Amino acid sequence: MKTRTTLKLSAIAASFAALLTATAATGQTFPPLAPLPPVSPPKDNPQSPEKIALGKQLFWDARLSGDGSMPCVSCHLPALGWGDNNALSRGYPGTKHWRNSQTIINSAYYNKLFWEGSVTSLETQAAAAAEGGIAGNGDPSVMEMRLRFIPEYVESFRKVFGAEWPRMNDAYRAISAYQRTVVSDASKVPFDRYMNGDKKALNAAQKRGMALFNGKAGCIQCHNGALASDQQFHDLGLTDHPGFKDDPLLQVTHRWQHYQKGVSENRYRNADRDYGLFYVTKNPKDAGKFRTPSLREVKYTAPYMHNGVFTTLDEVVEFYDRGGEAGTNKSPLIKALGLTAQQKKDLVAFIEALSMTEPLIHDDPKLPGDYQPLPAPAK
Ligand code: HEC
Ligand code: HEC
Numbered sequence: 578m579k580t581r582t583t584l585k586l587s588a589i590a591a592s593f594a595a596l597l598t599a600t601a602a603t604g605q606t607f608p609p610l611a612p613l614p615p616v617s618p619p620k621d622n623p624q625s626p627e628k629i630a631l632g633k634q635l636f637w638d639a640r641l642s643g644d645g646s647m648p649c650v651s652c653h654l655p656a657l658g659w660g661d662n663n664a665l666s667r668g669y670p671g672t673k674h675w676r677n678s679q680t681i682i683n684s685a686y687y688n689k690l691f692w693e694g695s696v697t698s699l700e701t702q703a704a705a706a707a708e709g710g711i712a713g714n715g716d717p718s719v720m721e722m723r724l725r726f727i728p729e730y731v732e733s734f735r736k737v738f739g740a741e742w743p744r745m746n747d748a749y750r751a752i753s754a755y756q757r758t759v760v761s762d763a764s765k766v767p768f769d770r771y772m773n774g775d776k777k778a779l780n781a782a783q784k785r786g787m788a789l790f791n792g793k794a795g796c797i798q799c800h801n802g803a804l805a806s807d808q809q810f811h812d813l814g815l816t817d818h819p820g821f822k823d824d825p826l827l828q829v830t831h832r833w834q835h836y837q838k839g840v841s842e843n844r845y846r847n848a849d850r851d852y853g854l855f856y857v858t859k860n861p862k863d864a865g866k867f868r869t870p871s872l873r874e875v876k877y878t879a880p881y882m883h884n885g886v887f888t889t890l891d892e893v894v895e896f897y898d899r900g901g902e903a904g905t906n907k908s909p910l911i912k913a914l915g916l917t918a919q920q921k922k923d924l925v926a927f928i929e930a931l932s933m934t935e936p937l938i939h940d941d942p943k944l945p946g947d948y949q950p951l952p953a954p955a956k
Pocket of ligand 2: 794810866875893908910911
């Protein structure tokens with residue numbers, strides 16, 4: 578088993594090496610941007626049309642949250658790029674969320690999820706979302722019992738998972754199967770069409786932007802490979818969200834998160850910023866680092882960054898052009914770029930070419946009807 582894994586990994590490494598492109602500026606090589614491969618679901622959770630349909634219902638169903646008001650879709654709205662359009666996401670009633678809601682488009686491709694990469698599978702992520710205090714805030718045993726009293730769900734779970742009753746773990750597997758279908762459609766992404774042979778799919782400005790992306794602007798150093806993310810963590814020197822200093826409800830969330838994530842008491846009592854990767858590693862050198870997000874579909878996912886400080890792609894490019902701001906562990910790759918006004922426009926035009934020409938929308942599913950009493954057990 579072990580040797581087989583090693584062999585497979587080295588084969589992947591070799592095919593990557595063959596694909597590496599050089600950036601003019603540093604001579605270093607990075608996996609080039611490329612069309613996305615098909616999604617590969619984990620072996621223990623294969624896709625099926627029935628499972629995907631069930632997962633879609635559960636993604637929309639508010640009964641999978643504490644007070645029955647916060648389904649996944651309430652913070653991941655198809656019409657808002659499958660995020661929500663607030664700088665910091667809406668939170669569970671009575672709370673404020675402390676981070677920007679990520680899009681779930683293409684989340685199937687990440688090997689680490691959340692801004693700090695704290696979980697490594699969609700299945701685990703779904704549990705964290707449905708049960709987390711500032712998101713779904715549902716008690717898993719209560720949510721599971723609710724599903725058992727909805728006959729249509731009981732039937733669907735039996736068909737899909739062969740278990741007598743719905744179980745939360747299966748619910749999370751179905752939701753994940755559904756999310757693995759929420760991916761960019763390459764036939765509608767200008768960059769993918771271009772790479773697949775349609776040389777007219779990118780206009781002149783977008784092609785100039787692509788050259789800047791891979792060259793002078795150096796974006797490829799972190800936004801690389803098919804996902805346009807190295808899946809690594811970097812501190813860009815981003816300004817903190819002002820609310821962390823003056824919004825009491827945000828401060829409550831903030832400190833609660835610090836407590837949950839097990840930092841020292843001193844840091845917890847005095848928390849005034851989001852330390853990102855630090856919560857996972859507890860290494861001070863990781864404070865302020867966040868996972869590089871994909872640049873696919875960002876045309877539809879404003880505002881940007883883990884704290885939503887930028888509302889347009891132009892603002893993001895201005896930020897990179899001035900070399901970011903101060904940050905304790907700021908990446909040496911972030912430095913002033915000296916782009917002209919035209920070059921900034923071209924860069925934005927290219928980033929937009931990594932998004933579909935029309936937003937990816939799924940219609941609302943029909944949800945199962947109301948709770949029904951269970952018949953008394955047979956004597
Ligand atoms: C209250 C709003 C809210 C609700 C409800 C919610 N989410 Fe999220 N979601 C967020 C926020 C905010 C983040 C980023 C959080 C972080 O990094 O700490 C996120 C992150 C994610 C990610 C990670 C994406 C990535 O690129 O790493 C996935 C996947 C996801 N949510 C799926 C779900 C699912 C499935 C549900 C329902 C079970 C759900 N969410 C419910 C707000 C919400
Ligand atoms: C040192 C690595 C690195 C480099 C170089 C880099 N980025 Fe990023 N990028 C990141 C990280 C990390 C984030 C998330 C930061 C955060 O939220 O704190 C990010 C966020 C973004 C976002 C916001 C995406 C979202 O979903 O919120 C955009 C857009 C973006 N970068 C574009 C660019 C462009 C354009 C360039 C080149 C000028 C570039 N990046 C260069 C690492 C990098």
